[in-house]
Amino acid sequence: MSSDYEFSDNEGEYYDSDEMMDDYQNDEDEEMEGDKYNNHNHNNNNMNDDDYDYTNDDDFRIPTKSKSKSYQVEYTSLTQSLVEKSMKEEVDHVSGIFGVEPSTATLLLRHLGWNKERLIDKYMENPTQILVDSGCQVPETIPSPSSSHSVDDKSSSSSRRATRSSSKLLLLSSSITSPSRSSSAQKKISSTSDSSMTFTCPICYDDSPSLIALSLTCAHSACSGCWTAYAISKIRDEGEHCIRCMTEGCAVVAPDEFIHRVLRDDDDGKDLEGRFEELVVRGFVASNPKLKFCPYPGCTNTVSCPSAASKSVLSMLVPIVSCGARGIPSSSQNPTSTSLSTATNTSSAHTKEHIFCFGCPIESDHRPVICAVARLWMKKCEDDSETANWIKSNTKECSQCQSTIEKNGGCNHMTCKKCRYEFCWVCMGPWSEHGTAWYSCNRYDEKGGVEARDAQSRSRASLERYLHYYNRWANHEQSTKLSLDLYAKTEKKMTDMQITSSLTWIEVQFMKKAVEALEKCRETLKWTYAMGYYLGRGNEKELFEDNQRDLERAVEDLAELLEGGGVEMEKEKENVGGLRQRITDKTVYVQKRNEIMLEDTAIGFQDGRWKWNVGVDGFEEPIEDFGGVV
Amino acid sequence: MDARLRRVNKEIADCKNDKTSNISLELIDNSPFHLKGSFPGPEDTPYQGGRFEVDIVIPDPYPFQPVKMKFITKVYHPNVSSASGAICLDILKDAWSPVLTLKSTLISLQSLLCSPEPNDPQDAEVAKHYTTSKGSFDETARYWTQIYAGGPGKKEAKGLRGVKDEVAIAGLEKAHVDQFEGLGFPRNKVIDVLRRLNYRGANVAQISEDRIVEELLKS
Numbered sequence: 001m002s003s004d005y006e007f008s009d010n011e012g013e014y015y016d017s018d019e020m021m022d023d024y025q026n027d028e029d030e031e032m033e034g035d036k037y038n039n040h041n042h043n044n045n046n047m048n049d050d051d052y053d054y055t056n057d058d059d060f061r062i063p064t065k066s067k068s069k070s071y072q073v074e075y076t077s078l079t080q081s082l083v084e085k086s087m088k089e090e091v092d093h094v095s096g097i098f099g100v101e102p103s104t105a106t107l108l109l110r111h112l113g114w115n116k117e118r119l120i121d122k123y124m125e126n127p128t129q130i131l132v133d134s135g136c137q138v139p140e141t142i143p144s145p146s147s148s149h150s151v152d153d154k155s156s157s158s159s160r161r162a163t164r165s166s167s168k169l170l171l172l173s174s175s176i177t178s179p180s181r182s183s184s185a186q187k188k189i190s191s192t193s194d195s196s197m198t199f200t201c202p203i204c205y206d207d208s209p210s211l212i213a214l215s216l217t218c219a220h221s222a223c224s225g226c227w228t229a230y231a232i233s234k235i236r237d238e239g240e241h242c243i244r245c246m247t248e249g250c251a252v253v254a255p256d257e258f259i260h261r262v263l264r265d266d267d268d269g270k271d272l273e274g275r276f277e278e279l280v281v282r283g284f285v286a287s288n289p290k291l292k293f294c295p296y297p298g299c300t301n302t303v304s305c306p307s308a309a310s311k312s313v314l315s316m317l318v319p320i321v322s323c324g325a326r327g328i329p330s331s332s333q334n335p336t337s338t339s340l341s342t343a344t345n346t347s348s349a350h351t352k353e354h355i356f357c358f359g360c361p362i363e364s365d366h367r368p369v370i371c372a373v374a375r376l377w378m379k380k381c382e383d384d385s386e387t388a389n390w391i392k393s394n395t396k397e398c399s400q401c402q403s404t405i406e407k408n409g410g411c412n413h414m415t416c417k418k419c420r421y422e423f424c425w426v427c428m429g430p431w432s433e434h435g436t437a438w439y440s441c442n443r444y445d446e447k448g449g450v451e452a453r454d455a456q457s458r459s460r461a462s463l464e465r466y467l468h469y470y471n472r473w474a475n476h477e478q479s480t481k482l483s484l485d486l487y488a489k490t491e492k493k494m495t496d497m498q499i500t501s502s503l504t505w506i507e508v509q510f511m512k513k514a515v516e517a518l519e520k521c522r523e524t525l526k527w528t529y530a531m532g533y534y535l536g537r538g539n540e541k542e543l544f545e546d547n548q549r550d551l552e553r554a555v556e557d558l559a560e561l562l563e564g565g566g567v568e569m570e571k572e573k574e575n576v577g578g579l580r581q582r583i584t585d586k587t588v589y590v591q592k593r594n595e596i597m598l599e600d601t602a603i604g605f606q607d608g609r610w611k612w613n614v615g616v617d618g619f620e621e622p623i624e625d626f627g628g629v630v
Numbered sequence: 631m632d633a634r635l636r637r638v639n640k641e642i643a644d645c646k647n648d649k650t651s652n653i654s655l656e657l658i659d660n661s662p663f664h665l666k667g668s669f670p671g672p673e674d675t676p677y678q679g680g681r682f683e684v685d686i687v688i689p690d691p692y693p694f695q696p697v698k699m700k701f702i703t704k705v706y707h708p709n710v711s712s713a714s715g716a717i718c719l720d721i722l723k724d725a726w727s728p729v730l731t732l733k734s735t736l737i738s739l740q741s742l743l744c745s746p747e748p749n750d751p752q753d754a755e756v757a758k759h760y761t762t763s764k765g766s767f768d769e770t771a772r773y774w775t776q777i778y779a780g781g782p783g784k785k786e787a788k789g790l791r792g793v794k795d796e797v798a799i800a801g802l803e804k805a806h807v808d809q810f811e812g813l814g815f816p817r818n819k820v821i822d823v824l825r826r827l828n829y830r831g832a833n834v835a836q837i838s839e840d841r842i843v844e845e846l847l848k849s
Contacts, residue, residue, distance in 0.1 A: 203728050
């Protein structure tokens, strides 16, 4: 792959020199009209080639991790500061193109969800409109006579909307800022102490002379204390980073420096500066489909996964990523938390790695099943699992509308509450066929009754089928949860082992590795049941279930070895070495089976091999196989 | 002094000094953060002549977060819950701005009474009534104003019936209620079902009597 790029690179150089020669020739053959056309043509071609090469070259320079397994996706973990850096790059780019202050560029980009292309289009179309819409600038209106004292056109437009008290400050504020457009979004800070007129804050009604009045470009002033309290309330209570002017109906947005300036006035506010930064980053991450914020509490890392950015690829791959951090971070962020190494974690506490799915809100590794099916399953479990068992044993379905009915007394003449269908509880046939045979059903063979019972058994079968998958799914989930206990137990065993045998701490690590492998494989197994439930019948499903069976067997073997290992150890203390060997072997085998399971499923998705028995976006029509499959 | 307390005290004083708007604020249980506001019903509306009381709670982050207001007086209005008095108004939620005051918010409530927003209802039943039959709605709203907000014609109403007319409160036709009551159903149940089905104006022709009897039997 790299050799291709090198080749094109060389080509570029070749054309570069060629172009230079052409240019040289062009100068010489200025008068030779016939050749000139050809040369130009040639030149243009060269230019295009150069452009092409350049972009390729650029792509080549982006460091990409090599993709080793087909069930893994490429991704990079970014810290908040790295995201901030790329935000700054975007801002600088836009600010360079438009010739506006970075703070203005920031507000413009945020307004359009960081879509630079759209922003450039809109800005070229009507710069004033977009500046107003994004809250950088007040709308242009006819200057009112009262504002005759204002200096520049910007302030004259704003003064029309200014309140009594703020208009007094207008002269001051406009004299501070230059009338150029680039400064229009800058904060105007003026102090009434310079002024002979007293300032009364329209929010808190304070009029002490020491009051500092602040306003945005709209010149709606308020005292700094109110601005601070307002910003704190917006950030802390509403989680809002787009903080507008306090005046009703005014859409001007406070630039970041302004927010930091007012937050710094207050002890509570100082603590919120970090939160504000985080909210800004979250906004940026949310607007970029290639990025996702780590959903774990307290974590501020971001994962970049360009290969899973579009919804359509989610039917081909399962983008499970990790932000690299583990556990719940303390207030001060650990600088090493972003390292992607997983093996270096030797701390005794079991801290969970921040693994999540890039494509859906599930905060765990739901491989091998794709997001759409995993979500279907979660939804179904939420709806059904709690009550499914009870429904199965206590209710019947209305043969007309399939409503679930519980008979809690009375006679066998049932009337469905929903569709008003009247039927017999015993034979499930329509009541009308019963004639005068009230309160006893002796018409089991009636056609209607047989049909109704068929429908009943079909619906029962599908419920049984669901419970089959659900119970196994829940079982593995339960076991995964219990693995925390297993960790603690294993830890103890490892310590015991060091005392009773000649093994060192490093040598007993195999126990921990085995527990980790077990947990991981149980997670995979759990989700294979969700997948199995929705897989359409056929050879592919049988192969899938064979793989599932092998993995399950291996997992249970290893689990037994670990749980029962202690007892065995007592018996053959001398033979710890043998136990270690067996557990290590089993661990390797389990990992291998897990890999086969994941790999085969992932390849199946890429080849479009899997067929579902329900409608899933991006797949063919479902195979009908609900009837009677257990 | 605490900025919130200073502001609220100033607002209360401003309201007292302002005689033109006819809006009043008074303390409930001696705390300036729990108030009772009242304003007259706007003219040329069914609420004219009534006086509407509003329960006002001022939260800690006030004025940076909106005040909590709800009607104490029962109001028949699409954006006010007929049961709890809860109000659906944008400035009491996300459109709140710290420069808004208790007075200006009460004035906004007054103008909400002038111009209901049936497409963004707080009380769906009332809103349905409003959209199906404006005339009948106005009548009911006027009746509620009489009964609950001390509107004009109260004496006359009392003189005639002596008790609150449940049929008129529900905004229904007396003839319709009598008709189903005649079938042997309790009066309050009939009123409840007819109100729920919005048996008013043009809807009367669309809802079959069987359907009503069915509903009556069900409940």
